[in-house]
Structure formats: structure tokens, C-alpha cells
Amino acid sequence: MNSNHPHRAPRAADKTEEGARIEIAGLTKRYLTPKGETFTAIQDVTVNVEAGQFCSIVGPTGCGKSTTLAQVSGLERPSAGSVSVGGSLVEGITNGVSYMFQADALFPWKSVLSNVMMGPILLGMPKREATDLARDWLRRVGLAGFEDRYPHQLSGGMRKRVAMAAALINNPRILLMDEPFGALDVQTKAIMQNELLKLWEELRPSVLFITHDLDEAVALSDKVVIMTTSPGSVKDVFDIDLPRPRGNVQEIRHEERFLELQGHIWESLKDEVTRAYARTAGAA
Amino acid sequence: MTTLTHSGSRKIEKPMEPEAAAKAAGRSKARRRTMSIWIGRVALAVIVIGGWQWFTTEGWVDKFFFGQPSEIWSSLVKLFTEGTAFGTIWENLWITAQEAFLGFILGTLVGVVLGILLGSNKYLSAVVGPYIRIVNSIPRIVLGSIFIVAFGLGVFPKILLAAVLVFFVVFFNAFQGVREVDQNLVANVRVLGASPIQVAMHVTIPSAMTWIIASLHTAFGFAIIGALVAEVLGAQQGIGLIISQAQGTFDPNTVFACMVIIAVVTLAAEYLIGALEHKLLKWRPPNRSEAQAI
Ligand SMILES: Nc1ncnc2c1ncn2[C@@H]1O[C@H](COP(=O)(O)OP(=O)(O)O)[C@@H](O)[C@H]1O
Ligand SMILES: [Mg+2]
Numbered sequence: 001m002n003s004n005h006p007h008r009a010p011r012a013a014d015k016t017e018e019g020a021r022i023e024i025a026g027l028t029k030r031y032l033t034p035k036g037e038t039f040t041a042i043q044d045v046t047v048n049v050e051a052g053q054f055c056s057i058v059g060p061t062g063c064g065k066s067t068t069l070a071q072v073s074g075l076e077r078p079s080a081g082s083v084s085v086g087g088s089l090v091e092g093i094t095n096g097v098s099y100m101f102q103a104d105a106l107f108p109w110k111s112v113l114s115n116v117m118m119g120p121i122l123l124g125m126p127k128r129e130a131t132d133l134a135r136d137w138l139r140r141v142g143l144a145g146f147e148d149r150y151p152h153q154l155s156g157g158m159r160k161r162v163a164m165a166a167a168l169i170n171n172p173r174i175l176l177m178d179e180p181f182g183a184l185d186v187q188t189k190a191i192m193q194n195e196l197l198k199l200w201e202e203l204r205p206s207v208l209f210i211t212h213d214l215d216e217a218v219a220l221s222d223k224v225v226i227m228t229t230s231p232g233s234v235k236d237v238f239d240i241d242l243p244r245p246r247g248n249v250q251e252i253r254h255e256e257r258f259l260e261l262q263g264h265i266w267e268s269l270k271d272e273v274t275r276a277y278a279r280t281a282g283a284a
Numbered sequence: 285m286t287t288l289t290h291s292g293s294r295k296i297e298k299p300m301e302p303e304a305a306a307k308a309a310g311r312s313k314a315r316r317r318t319m320s321i322w323i324g325r326v327a328l329a330v331i332v333i334g335g336w337q338w339f340t341t342e343g344w345v346d347k348f349f350f351g352q353p354s355e356i357w358s359s360l361v362k363l364f365t366e367g368t369a370f371g372t373i374w375e376n377l378w379i380t381a382q383e384a385f386l387g388f389i390l391g392t393l394v395g396v397v398l399g400i401l402l403g404s405n406k407y408l409s410a411v412v413g414p415y416i417r418i419v420n421s422i423p424r425i426v427l428g429s430i431f432i433v434a435f436g437l438g439v440f441p442k443i444l445l446a447a448v449l450v451f452f453v454v455f456f457n458a459f460q461g462v463r464e465v466d467q468n469l470v471a472n473v474r475v476l477g478a479s480p481i482q483v484a485m486h487v488t489i490p491s492a493m494t495w496i497i498a499s500l501h502t503a504f505g506f507a508i509i510g511a512l513v514a515e516v517l518g519a520q521q522g523i524g525l526i527i528s529q530a531q532g533t534f535d536p537n538t539v540f541a542c543m544v545i546i547a548v549v550t551l552a553a554e555y556l557i558g559a560l561e562h563k564l565l566k567w568r569p570p571n572r573s574e575a576q577a578i
Contacts, residue, residue, distance in 0.1 A: 105472040
């Protein structure tokens with residue numbers, strides 16, 4: 001259906017087998033608490049994401065999922081262990097990475113069009129070209145005609161679409177998503193998941209996708225990583241062998257293999273969630 | 285949707301009518317509300333000014349000390365027709381407005397630049413912060429005397445005092461504005477490859493702008509105060525000089541007349557700042573700016 005080629009960003013990201021591979025090895029992150037003690041957020045996390053793979057991370061709240069992404073993006077430095085993207089060590093901001101946050105990270109003072117244009121502009125693309133590219137991307141996420149609106153004039157789902165266009169416009173080799181659809185209602189969420197899958201299949205970045213929604217993880221991913229309660233480390237890794245393209249996420253939810261995989265993963269996650277709950281309930 | 289027949293669309297039109305009626309009713313209600321607000325405002329002015337006039341006429345309040353509206357009006361007319369001992373009222377007003385305006389610009393510029401610098405640099409703010417707090421805690425009006433001793437009776441010391449008063453208002457707002465920047469947004473542009481300067485241009489400054497502009501309303505009032513006080517302390521021309529002169533000759537009516545003139549200038553500036561605010565902050569959801577309009 002979509003025959004036109006996806007636009008390439010000026011510095012076309014290296015998406016070869018090697019270029020988009022994420023290797024997280026023995027990653028540990030400790031924070032200094034205000035009291036001066038150290039707090040271990042994640043402990044010895046090891047995950048590999050192949051180029052073009054869609055990998056979800058699931059775990060109880062506070063287990064260090066966001067922390068893991070922050071180390072991959074280069075926004076923070078690991079206390080021990082390492083992250084490599086495309087074979088080179090992450091030291092500082094990795095190029096070719098896009099980040100989609102749970103909270104809106106749109107500029108409230110910029111129009112929808114200017115928000116989407118930010119990526120190319122920061123890479124030094126001339127304004128006219130960036131405008132055209134952004135218009136094209138708004139069309140692709142179904143927001144043609146909303147270019148001049150401000151974010152506060154959009155619904156939650158529309159804002160997510162803008163954020164998605166803004167994250168994908170640079171054609172990233174790595175896409176980091178931190179519970180991007182967590183705040184949406186069920187229907188909007190399903191629509192956004194389908195859109196994401198469609199765009200991901202066109203561009204094929206490697207994806208690290210954080211969620212607490214098991215169905216979402218199974219429906220979207222090639223691989224689901226389960227993390228333990230804090231300090232987070234990898235508990236289990238499940239390969240999701242559902243065929244691609246997956247089609248409608250709401251429909252595959254009823255397939256036998258889906259339910260089977262979902263059941264396995266829930267078995268693994270259940271203990272961690274109960275443990276995390278017991279801990280917070282005990283602390284309260 | 286597209287399969288609507290003709291009769292179908294007619295059916296849809298019918299229930300629109302009560303809705304239109306409700307809209308008209310709502311509009312006339314709003315008009316009545318505006319009307320009653322204005323009646324209240326005028327009544328309040330009549331009561332205050334009329335009461336003042338009445339009390340002073342009856343002699344319950346001594347107009348020698350407190351002035352009288354009718355005489356304030358005569359003083360105003362006199363100021364504009366006969367001028368003052370220091371030239372026409374326009375010349376004097378021009379001097380004061382100039383001092384306040386230049387002081388406002390200077391104070392705002394320095395306040396914004398320093399506020400953003402210290403707000404985004406932890407080391408700088410730790411080093412300079414205590415000094416700014418110390419200077420802020422001294423009564424700044426006193427600086428006016430020092431400026432006049434140092435720089436004479438010209439306009440410069442007035443500009444300086446106005447700028448100092450403006451600076452602190454704008455500085456603290458700019459500083460706070462930078463501190464309140466959404467860290468998600470910063471992370472977002474940093475991942476996209478923004479340099480520190482680009483982070484400032486695209487995130488820090490625009491988001492601090494809300495705070496800075498909110499402070500400008502107060503800041504202009506302070507600029508006027510600074511200019512007037514410095515003129516009262518010592519000047520060759522200006523509204524402040526007229527005020528201190530009138531005070532020396534026990535002429536409260538001229539003091540009040542000057543207050544009226546300054547109020548008009550301040551309201552005009554307020555209006556311009558409001559227009560600027562509206563233009564720069566048009567991205568904001570309307571309920572917030574409405575809440576500020578009170
Ligand atoms: N900058 C930080 N300073 C101190 N503690 C932090 C910081 N960031 C995260 N943490 C702590 O690390 C733990 C993991 O956080 P996070 O990665 O956000 O969890 P998740 O995303 O899995 O819910 C939490 O207990 C959190 O309080
Ligand atoms: Mg999180």
C-alpha cells in the first residue's frame with residue numbers, strides 16, 4: 001500500500017547488521033540518594049538487541065527500566081558494565097537514537113509542524129527541506145491539516161502521533177520508547193500500536209520498548225525481557241515467534257500461540273510483581 | 285456518514301434550532317453580565333471620588349492636607365496649560381518616561397541574561413547566589429542617594445535606580461523559570477543531538493519566557509517607582525521633581541495630579557506588555573492566560 005520510499009535523514013543512519021545492534025553488558029547503575037547512600041537501580045543487566053529487532057522490557061515499577069534506557073541513550077553514564085551500539089561504546093549521546101517518553105516531550109510553545117521539524121533542524125537540515133519532510137511525516141501519522149495547532153489543542157492520542165512522527169523523522173537506527181502509550185485509553189492505545197508496527201516495518205530501527213502491559217509486549221515484540229524487582233536485573237528472555245507482519249494487534253490477542261506465550265511470560269513476571277507489591281506495601 | 289439522504293439531513297437540522305436558541309440566550313446572558321460589571325465599576329468610582337469631594341467640601345476631612353477631586357482636576361488642567369516651574373508638563377513627563385523606560389530595558393536585559401546564566405549553571409549560581417541575595421536584602425531605594433551623589437542630577441542615576449529595581453524582579457523570575465524547565469524536554473533535544481547552546485535556544489529560554497514575561501508587569505511598575513524616587517531625591521526636571529516641589533509648598537492637589545498622570549502612563553505600558561505577552565505566549569492554553577487576566 002505504501003509504495004513511496006521512507007525519507008532518509010541527512011545523516012542516514014547506519015542500519016546494517018552491525019550498525020544498529022545494541023549490546024548491553026553487565027550494566028549496573030548506582031545513584032547517590034540525598035542522604036548520601038548509594039542506591040543500586042539496576043544490577044548486571046545483559047541484553048542484546050539485534051539490528052532491526054523489536055525488544056520489549058517488562059518489569060515491576062521502579063525496577064530500573066527507565067534507568068536502562070537512559071544508559072543506552074547516553075544521557076547517563078553507567079556505574080559499571082557497558083552499552084555498545086553498532087559495535088562502538090556509548091560514551092555521551094549516541095547518534096541515530098530517538099527517544100519517546102511516557103510523558104509528553106513536545107514543546108508546548110511550538111506548533112505541531114515545528115515540533116516534528118526539530119530533529120532534522122538540529123541535524124542541520126535547511127528549514128525548507130525540514131518543513132517538507134515534517135509535513136510528509138504528519139501526513140504519515142494521519143495529522144495532515146493539524147500543522148499549525150499547538151500541542152495543547154490536540155487530544156492525547158494526537159499528541160502521541162506527533163511525538164511518534166518527531167521520533168521517526170530522523171530515520172533513527174535505534175528507537176527507545178519508555179511506556180509511550182501508558183497514558184492512553186484502550187482503543188487509542190491499540191490504534192497507536194498498529195501505527196507503530198506499520199511505521200517500524202517500513203523503517204526497521206532496532207527498538208527497546210518499555211511497557212508494563214504484557215499484551216502490548218507480546219503483540220509488538222520479537223523478544224520480551226523480564227526484569228526482576230529492584231535492583232533490576234534480567235530474569236528471563238522470551239522469543240516471540242509470532243509471524244510478521246502481525247496485522248491488527250487486537251486480533252492476534254486471541255490467537256492460541258499468543259495466549260500461550262503470554263501465559264509463560266506472566267508466570268515469570270507474576271512473582272516479581274507480587275514481590276514488588278509486598279515491598280511497597282510493607283514500606284508504607 | 286456519506287450515505288445520509290436528503291430527508292436525513294433535514295432531520296438533523298431540526299434539533300439544531302433549540303441549540304441556536306440556547307446560544308443566543310447564553311450570549312445575551314454574557315452581555316448582561318458585562319453590563320452589570322461596568323455599572324458596578326462606575327458606581328464604585330462615583331462613590332469613592334464623590335465621597336471624597338463631599339467629605340472635603342463639608343469640612344469633615346481637611347482638604348488642605350488631603351486635596352479635593354475638583355481641585356486635583358484644576359491642578360491637572362493647570363499643569364497642562366500653564367506648565368510648571370521646570371518647563372511644560374510634557375517635557376517633564378518625557379524625562380520621567382525616558383528614565384523609567386531605559387531603566388526598564390536595562391534591568392530586564394541584565395536580569396534575563398544573568399537569570400538564565402545562573403539558572404542553567406549550578407557552579408555559577410552557587411558562587412554568585414549569596415551575593416545577589418545580600419544585595420537584594422538591602423533597601424535598594426537608598427542606592428538612589430548614592431547614585432545621585434556619584435552621577436549628579438542628570439537622568440543617568442534615575443535610569444540606574446529604575447534598572448536596579450527592575451533587575452531583581454526579572455532576575456528571580458528568569459532564574460526560577462530556568463529551574464522549572466521540563467527535564468524531559470531537555471533530554472529529548474539532547475538525544476536529538478542538540479548542543480548546549482541549542483538546548484538554551486530551543487528549550488530553556490522559551491520555557492523561562494512565561495516566567496519572565498509575567499514578571500514584566502511588576503517590573504515596569506518598579507521602573508516608574510525607581511525613576512520617581514530618584515527624581516524626588518534630586519533632579520533638574522521630571523515628574524518626581526514636580527511632586528517634591530508641590531510637597532514643599534503644601535500643594536497635595538498637584539501631587540495627586542502627578543499621580544494621575546503616572547497612573548495613565550503605567551496603564552498604557554501595562555497594556556503594551558499585555559499585548560507582547562499575548563503575542564509571545566499565544567501557544568498557551570487559554571484558561572491559564574484568563575486566570576492571569578484578573
Ligand atoms: N536520578 C536518580 N537519582 C536517584 N534515584 C533514581 C534516579 N533515577 C531513578 N532512580 C531510582 O532508580 C529506581 C529505578 O527507577 P526507574 O528506572 O525509573 O524505574 P522504572 O522505569 O522501572 O519504573 C527507582 O527506585 C528510582 O527511584
Ligand atoms: Mg519508568
